[in-house]
Amino acid sequence: MIRLTIDGKRVEARNGEFLLALARREGIEIPTLCHHEAVEPAGACRLCMVEVTKAQWNGFSKLVTACLYPAEEGLVVRTDTERVMKTRREVLELLLARSPRAEAVRRLARQHGITVPKYNVDEEGDNCILCDICTRVCSTLVTGAIARVNRGVAKKVATPFDEASDVCVGCLSCARSCPTEAIAFLDDGLKRTIWGKTFDVVACSVCGAPTVTKEHPLWMAQRKGVVEEDFHVCDACKVGKTGQACRKVMW
Amino acid sequence: MESKLMHVFPEKCTACRNCEQACAFAHLHEGRPTRARIRADADPQQREGKNVLVVCYQCDAAACVAACPANALWRDMKTGAVYHVESRCIRCSSCVAACPFGNMRWEPLRQWPSKCDLCGGDPVCTRFCPTGAIQYK
Ligand code: SF4
Ligand code: SF4
Ligand code: SF4
Ligand code: FES
Numbered sequence: 001m002i003r004l005t006i007d008g009k010r011v012e013a014r015n016g017e018f019l020l021a022l023a024r025r026e027g028i029e030i031p032t033l034c035h036h037e038a039v040e041p042a043g044a045c046r047l048c049m050v051e052v053t054k055a056q057w058n059g060f061s062k063l064v065t066a067c068l069y070p071a072e073e074g075l076v077v078r079t080d081t082e083r084v085m086k087t088r089r090e091v092l093e094l095l096l097a098r099s100p101r102a103e104a105v106r107r108l109a110r111q112h113g114i115t116v117p118k119y120n121v122d123e124e125g126d127n128c129i130l131c132d133i134c135t136r137v138c139s140t141l142v143t144g145a146i147a148r149v150n151r152g153v154a155k156k157v158a159t160p161f162d163e164a165s166d167v168c169v170g171c172l173s174c175a176r177s178c179p180t181e182a183i184a185f186l187d188d189g190l191k192r193t194i195w196g197k198t199f200d201v202v203a204c205s206v207c208g209a210p211t212v213t214k215e216h217p218l219w220m221a222q223r224k225g226v227v228e229e230d231f232h233v234c235d236a237c238k239v240g241k242t243g244q245a246c247r248k249v250m251w
Numbered sequence: 252m253e254s255k256l257m258h259v260f261p262e263k264c265t266a267c268r269n270c271e272q273a274c275a276f277a278h279l280h281e282g283r284p285t286r287a288r289i290r291a292d293a294d295p296q297q298r299e300g301k302n303v304l305v306v307c308y309q310c311d312a313a314a315c316v317a318a319c320p321a322n323a324l325w326r327d328m329k330t331g332a333v334y335h336v337e338s339r340c341i342r343c344s345s346c347v348a349a350c351p352f353g354n355m356r357w358e359p360l361r362q363w364p365s366k367c368d369l370c371g372g373d374p375v376c377t378r379f380c381p382t383g384a385i386q387y388k
Binding site for chain 2 (some may be wrong): 036038140142171172176177211212216217220223224225226227230231233234235236237238239240241242243246
C-alpha cells in the first residue's frame with residue numbers, strides 16, 4: 001500500500017494506481033474530458049491537472065496530469081490550488097475557443113465562470129477536441145478503423161486517406177463514446193452511415209426491427225466466437241422466444 | 252458467494268407488470284415498464300395462467316460477457332450476478348446482440364445497454380410480485 005494525501009485527506013493507493021482513479025475512488029472530483037475507463041489514459045485534454053509536492057522537495061511543487069501520474073509514497077496532492085484552477089480555466093478557454101458548440105465543454109466552462117473565451121473563437125470549429133477517446137476505443141477494442149492524422153492545427157480524427165474504411169464495422173462505439181458528440185452518423189433503421197461508409201442494418205428475423213450492421217456480428221464471431229445467428233433477432237423477440245421455450249418445457 | 256437464486260414461476264404470473272414497474276423505478280427512477288430489465292408479457296394466445304416471465308439467468312458462461320470487448324460486464328462475487336459497469340462501456344451493443352435470451356436489453360431512449368443485476372442482492376421486483384411468481388431464496 002502507498003500512503004499519500006489528496007486535498008489534506010489521508011488515502012491509500014494500490015501499486016501503480018493513477019491519481020485520478022484514486023481521487024475518484026475517494027470521492028474527490030477532478031474534471032476530465034479525455035478519460036474513459038474502457039481505455040488506457042492518454043493525457044490529451046489537460047483538464048485533470050493537479051499540483052503535487054513532497055516534504056523533501058524543499059517547497060518545490062509541480063503540475064501533473066492526474067490521469068497519468070501514478071501514486072507515490074508521501075506525495076501531497078492538491079486539486080484546488082490557485083495554480084491548478086488557473087491552468088484549468090486556461091485549458092477551458094482554449095477548448096471553448098476551438099469548439100464553441102460542444103455542450104460538454106460549454107458546461108465545464110460555465111462551471112468555471114467562463115462564457116466567452118478570451119481567445120478568438122473559431123465559429124466554424126467542430127465539436128472534436130482531439131481527446132482521442134474514439135481512436136483509443138476503436139483501435140484497442142474494435143477494429144482500428146480511425147486514427148488521429150496530420151499535425152498542428154490540421155490535426156483531426158479520420159479513416160486512412162479519408163476514404164471509407166474497409167475494417168469499420170459500423171458499431172457506433174466511437175460516436176457514442178465521444179464526450180462532445182463530434183462524430184456524425186446517420187441511421188434510419190435500414191442503412192447506417194458513419195465515416196463515409198454506408199452499412200446495411202440487419203432487420204430482426206422475427207419482427208423486422210433494426211438490429212446491428214451485417215459486418216458487426218461477423219467481426220464478433222471472428223474475435224469472440226459469439227454465435228452469429230443470435231445477432232439477427234432483436235432483444236424483444238429473443239425474450240418472446242425464451243418465453244416460448246420455457247412454456248414448451250413446462251407445459 | 253451467497254447461495255440464493257432467483258426462482259421464476261411463470262404459471263403464477265398474471266402479467267400484472269408490477270415487477271417491471273418496480274424494476275424501472277429502482278434503476279431509473281421512472282415508471283416506464285418498457286425500460287425494465289425483467290419481462291412479464293401476457294400469453295398472446297390468452298391461455299389461462301401461461302404468461303412469459305423472463306429475467307436474466309446470470310449464466311455461468313455468459314454470452315454477453317464473452318461478447319463485450321471493453322470488459323464492462325463483471326461478475327458480482329457476492330450474488331453471482333453479471334452486472335454492467337457503465338463507466339467502462341463503449342455502447343457497442345455487442346452484448347445485446349449476443350445474449351441468446353434477450354435479457355441484455357437496449358434502452359432506445361438513453362441508447363445504453365442494461366441488464367438485471369439482482370439489485371446487488373435484494374431484487375426489488377420480488378418484493379412487488381403479488382403472486383410470488385418471482386422469488387429470491
Ligand atoms: S471525435 Fe470525439 S472522441 Fe474522437 S477525438 Fe474528437 S472529441 Fe474525442
Ligand atoms: S463505427 Fe467504425 S470507426 Fe467507429 S468504433 Fe465502430 S468500427 Fe471503429
Ligand atoms: S455495449 Fe457496453 S457492455 Fe455491451 S458489449 Fe459493448 S462495451 Fe460491453
Ligand atoms: S483526463 Fe487527464 S488529460 Fe484528460
